[in-house]
Amino acid sequence: MKTIRMSIIGFGAVGQGVAKVLIDKKDYLESIGLDFKVVAIADSRTAVVDLNGVDLTAAISRKSAEGTVGSEKTTGLEIIETIDHELVVETTPTNIVTGGAGLHNMLMAFKHGRDVVTSNKGPLAMKYGELMETSNASGSVFRFEATVGGAMPVLNLARDVLAGNKITNVEGIFNGTCNYILTRMMEEHAPYGQMLAEAQELGYAETDPTYDVEGIDTACKLVILANCVFGMNATHEDVTITGITKITPEALLLAQNDGYVIKLIGEVNDSRINVAPKLVPIDHPLAVGGSLNVASVQTDLSGPITVTGRGAGSIETASAILSDMISIYRE
Structure with a gap:
C-alpha cells in the first residue's frame, strides 16, 4: 500500500467534494494500492492539521455547522511551506486578475517539490508558462483536468x-x-x-x-x-x-x-x-x-x-481531481 500525505487548500464546495469522494472511495483506493492521508485542510480563515490523518467526516460537519474547518489560524500557504507532505489539492476560488491565493499556493508547493492537483482556473489562465516551468524545474507533477470541464475529461x-x-x-x-x-x-x-x-x-x-x-x-x-x-x-x-x-x-x-x-x-x-x-x-x-x-x-x-x-458541481469536479490524483500515484 502506497500512502500519500496530502493537504486540501480551499474548503468550499469543491474542497468538501474532494473530502467526500475520498471517504466514499476509500475501499476502491485501497484495492488499487493507494492510501490518500489528508494531513491538513485550510479554508480562508482557519485550518485543521493532524499528521495522523484529519477526520474528514468531522471536518465536513464542522464546516457545515460553524462555517470554518478548524480552530488554528494557519494559512494554506503556511501549511504548504511547513508541513511535510507529497500532494497539494488546491481548490481556492478563482481570480483571473491576479491569480489569487491559488497562484502563490501552487508556486510554494513547487518550490518544496510537492505535486499539485487543482480545479483553480485563475493561475493557469494568467501564468501557465511560469507554473509549468516551475513545476518541471522542481520535479513536481502538476495536473488540472478539473479546470476545464469539471467531470468532462477534455485535457486527459x-x-x-x-x-x-x-x-x-x-x-x-x-x-x-x-x-x-x-x-x-x-x-x-x-x-x-x-x-x-x-x-x-x-x-x-x-x-x-x-x-x-x-x-x-x-x-x-x-x-x-x-x-x-x-x-x-x-x-x-x-x-x-x-x-x-x-x-x-x-x-x-x-x-x-x-x-x-x-x-x-x-x-x-x-x-x-x-x-x-x-x-x-x-x-x-x-x-x-x-x-x-x-x-x-x-x-x-x-x-x-x-x-x-x-461541467460543474462539487462532486463532479472532485471526480476529475480524484482521477488526476490516481493517475499520478498509481504507476
Missing part, C-alpha cells in the same frame, strides 16, 4: 487517450450556467433576465453572474486548452469574447424555426481563441441542453471525438 483525453493524434481544433460548450439559461429561454420563450433569475434561484448562476454570462469563464478554460493542448502561451487577454446577455427569445425562436439552437461556443486552434454565441444545428453533437458541457476534439487520425458531461 487530448493529452493521454489521443496521444499520437495531431489535434487541430477544440470547440464546445464550457459553461453550464450559460447553457442552462439559453436552453430555458428557448423552452419557455422567456427573456434573458427571467431565466437568469431562475438559474440564480437554482444555484446554477452566482449572485454576480458576470464571469459566466459575459463569457469570461469560458475564455479562461480555452486559454488552458490553448496552452496545454496547442502549446501556445496565451492569457485570457488573447481571447475574443462575446457573452449571452443580448440574446433575445425572438432570436432563439428564429433559429429554432430554421433547425438551429443558439449556444455559447468556445473554440480554440493554433490560429484563434474565440468565445461567442453561434448557431448550432439542432441534431449536432454540440447541441446539448440544460447545464451540460460538451467538447468536440478534431484530430488527424481519429476524426472528431466528442465528450459530454457535467
Whole structure:
C-alpha cells in the first residue's frame, strides 16, 4: 500500500467534494494500492492539521455547522511551506486578475517539490508558462483536468487517450450556467433576465453572474486548452469574447424555426481563441441542453471525438481531481 500525505487548500464546495469522494472511495483506493492521508485542510480563515490523518467526516460537519474547518489560524500557504507532505489539492476560488491565493499556493508547493492537483482556473489562465516551468524545474507533477470541464475529461483525453493524434481544433460548450439559461429561454420563450433569475434561484448562476454570462469563464478554460493542448502561451487577454446577455427569445425562436439552437461556443486552434454565441444545428453533437458541457476534439487520425458531461458541481469536479490524483500515484 502506497500512502500519500496530502493537504486540501480551499474548503468550499469543491474542497468538501474532494473530502467526500475520498471517504466514499476509500475501499476502491485501497484495492488499487493507494492510501490518500489528508494531513491538513485550510479554508480562508482557519485550518485543521493532524499528521495522523484529519477526520474528514468531522471536518465536513464542522464546516457545515460553524462555517470554518478548524480552530488554528494557519494559512494554506503556511501549511504548504511547513508541513511535510507529497500532494497539494488546491481548490481556492478563482481570480483571473491576479491569480489569487491559488497562484502563490501552487508556486510554494513547487518550490518544496510537492505535486499539485487543482480545479483553480485563475493561475493557469494568467501564468501557465511560469507554473509549468516551475513545476518541471522542481520535479513536481502538476495536473488540472478539473479546470476545464469539471467531470468532462477534455485535457486527459487530448493529452493521454489521443496521444499520437495531431489535434487541430477544440470547440464546445464550457459553461453550464450559460447553457442552462439559453436552453430555458428557448423552452419557455422567456427573456434573458427571467431565466437568469431562475438559474440564480437554482444555484446554477452566482449572485454576480458576470464571469459566466459575459463569457469570461469560458475564455479562461480555452486559454488552458490553448496552452496545454496547442502549446501556445496565451492569457485570457488573447481571447475574443462575446457573452449571452443580448440574446433575445425572438432570436432563439428564429433559429429554432430554421433547425438551429443558439449556444455559447468556445473554440480554440493554433490560429484563434474565440468565445461567442453561434448557431448550432439542432441534431449536432454540440447541441446539448440544460447545464451540460460538451467538447468536440478534431484530430488527424481519429476524426472528431466528442465528450459530454457535467461541467460543474462539487462532486463532479472532485471526480476529475480524484482521477488526476490516481493517475499520478498509481504507476
